[in-house]
Amino acid sequence: xxxxxxxxxAILNRIQSDFPMTKRPYLSIAENFGLSENEVxxxxxxxxxxGIIRRIGGxxxxxxxxxxxxxxxxxxPEDKIEGFARTVNRYPGVTHNYQRDNTYNxxxxxxxxxxxxIEGNIEDISRETGVKDIINLPAxxxxxxxxxxxx
Amino acid sequence: MLTELDKEIIASIQGExxxxxxxxxxxxxxxxxxxxxxxxxxxxxxxxGVIRRFGATIRHQQSGFEANAMVAWKVDEDRIDAVGEKxxxxxxxxxxxxxxxxxDWPYNLYTMIHAIDEASCREIAVKxxxxxxxxxxxxxxxxxxxxxxxxxxxPTNDVQ
Numbered sequence: 001x002x003x004x005x006x007x008x009x010a011i012l013n014r015i016q017s018d019f020p021m022t023k024r025p026y027l028s029i030a031e032n033f034g035l036s037e038n039e040v041x042x043x044x045x046x047x048x049x050x051g052i053i054r055r056i057g058g059x060x061x062x063x064x065x066x067x068x069x070x071x072x073x074x075x076x077p078e079d080k081i082e083g084f085a086r087t088v089n090r091y092p093g094v095t096h097n098y099q100r101d102n103t104y105n106x107x108x109x110x111x112x113x114x115x116x117x118i119e120g121n122i123e124d125i126s127r128e129t130g131v132k133d134i135i136n137l138p139a140x141x142x143x144x145x146x147x148x149x150x151x
Numbered sequence: 152m153l154t155e156l157d158k159e160i161i162a163s164i165q166g167e168x169x170x171x172x173x174x175x176x177x178x179x180x181x182x183x184x185x186x187x188x189x190x191x192x193x194x195x196x197x198x199x200g201v202i203r204r205f206g207a208t209i210r211h212q213q214s215g216f217e218a219n220a221m222v223a224w225k226v227d228e229d230r231i232d233a234v235g236e237k238x239x240x241x242x243x244x245x246x247x248x249x250x251x252x253x254x255d256w257p258y259n260l261y262t263m264i265h266a267i268d269e270a271s272c273r274e275i276a277v278k279x280x281x282x283x284x285x286x287x288x289x290x291x292x293x294x295x296x297x298x299x300x301x302x303x304x305x306p307t308n309d310v311q
Contacts, residue, residue, distance in 0.1 A: 012207060012209060015206050015207045016204075016206045016207050016208075016209065017204050017205075017206050018205075018206060019168070019205050019206040019207065021175075021190050021193050021194055021197075021205070022190070023173065023175065023176070023186060023190070024172055024173065025168075025174065025175070026170070026172065027172075037172065041170055041171070041172070044170050045170050048170065051210055052209060052210060053207050053208070053209060053210075054207075054208040054209065054210050054299075055166070055167050055207070055208050055301070056167060056168040056170070056206065056207045056208075057164055057165060057166055057167055057168050057205070057208075057301070058161070058164040058165050058193075058196075058202050058204075058205050059202070059203050059204040059205070059208070059301065060161065060165070060201060060202055060203055060302070060304065061200060061201060061202075061203045062302070064199070064200060064201045065153065065161070065201065065304055065305075066153075067302075067304070071250065071261075073256070085297040085298070088297075088298075089297060089298045092302075092303055093302065094298060095298070095299070095300050095301060095302050096298060096299050096300075097296075097297035097298035097299075098293040098294075098295065098296055098297060099293070099294045099295040099297060100221065100291040100292060100293055100294060101291065101292055101294055102289065102291045104256065104291075106297070107221070107291070108297075108298070111302050135253050135254060135256055136253075137250040137251065137253065137256075137261075138250065138251075139248040139249065139250055140248075140249050140250060140251060141231075141232075141235065141248065141249035142247075142248050142249075143235035143236055143238070143239035143247040143248065143249070144238075144239035144244060144245070144246060144247040145203070145245075145246050146245045146246070
């Protein structure tokens with residue numbers, strides 16, 4: 001059985017970037033598709049349980065909240081990856097962290113109140129883990145940011 | 152400027168919106184405000200560009216987009232805007248940023264590519280390379296997710 005059917009797909013496409021801000025949002029969605037509110041709720045509960053929906057909620061522009069964000073990369077020896085990830089992931093401002101196949105093999109995003117704070121954190125991480133090669137790559141221009149995937 | 156109420160609202164909608172009939176009523180009650188005021192302030196935060204996106208975040212690995220690659224490109228600075236905009240216009244590209252090159256890392260343009268599998272990601276990269284005449288680039292496939300969460304802004308003492 002396929003993990004999602006056409007109705008699921010239509011609902012997901014509808015609510016990725018434009019979840020209703022109405023008193024009964026699931027009823028609003030239901031009305032778009034000629035379904036009942038209860039059916040929309042049941043379908044979304046199932047998609048959530050299956051892990052297809054990670055979360056429903058707000059995503060913000062850090063800079064508009066007085067924060068800065070950046071992308072960092074580090075060269076971490078294979079046997080140090082676990083420890084390095086533990087140290088880095090402890091910071092609440094590290095929201096994404098991936099191992100990638102490159103000499104710079106650990107890539108993480110960092111959000112904080114200032115770039116100085118991030119630089120300081122990078123120094124602390126370097127001292128604690130012994131990993132010297134950590135680069136800080138703040139974006140200087142944004143051409144596209146999209147998180148909507150047509151399913 | 153963000154008011155204290157804006158910050159409280161941000162803190163309470165950055166987690167999970169419940170899958171129940173009246174999710175906003177519950178949030179409004181916790182904040183001690185009316186549901187209508189909450190919705191009005193949320194719409195205002197959208198209009199001001201503070202909320203970038205309000206909705207469901209999908210795990211692509213479980214929805215058919217099996218592979219994603221970050222591609223780092225080395226682009227001549229005098230045509231980086233043209234190349235950046237060209238790459239950004241492709242549907243398979245979800246993110247496209249300019250970043251300063253540094254030390255032993257010469258790349259200055261970054262794209263995220265999503266496709267069914269790694270081979271398709273590579274094909275898309277080749278296509279982007281050909282169309283923009285940028286020949287120096289590297290594909291970085293994600294081997295493992297070590298952390299993926301959303302930022303918790305303006306934490307309060309409330310247990311959410």
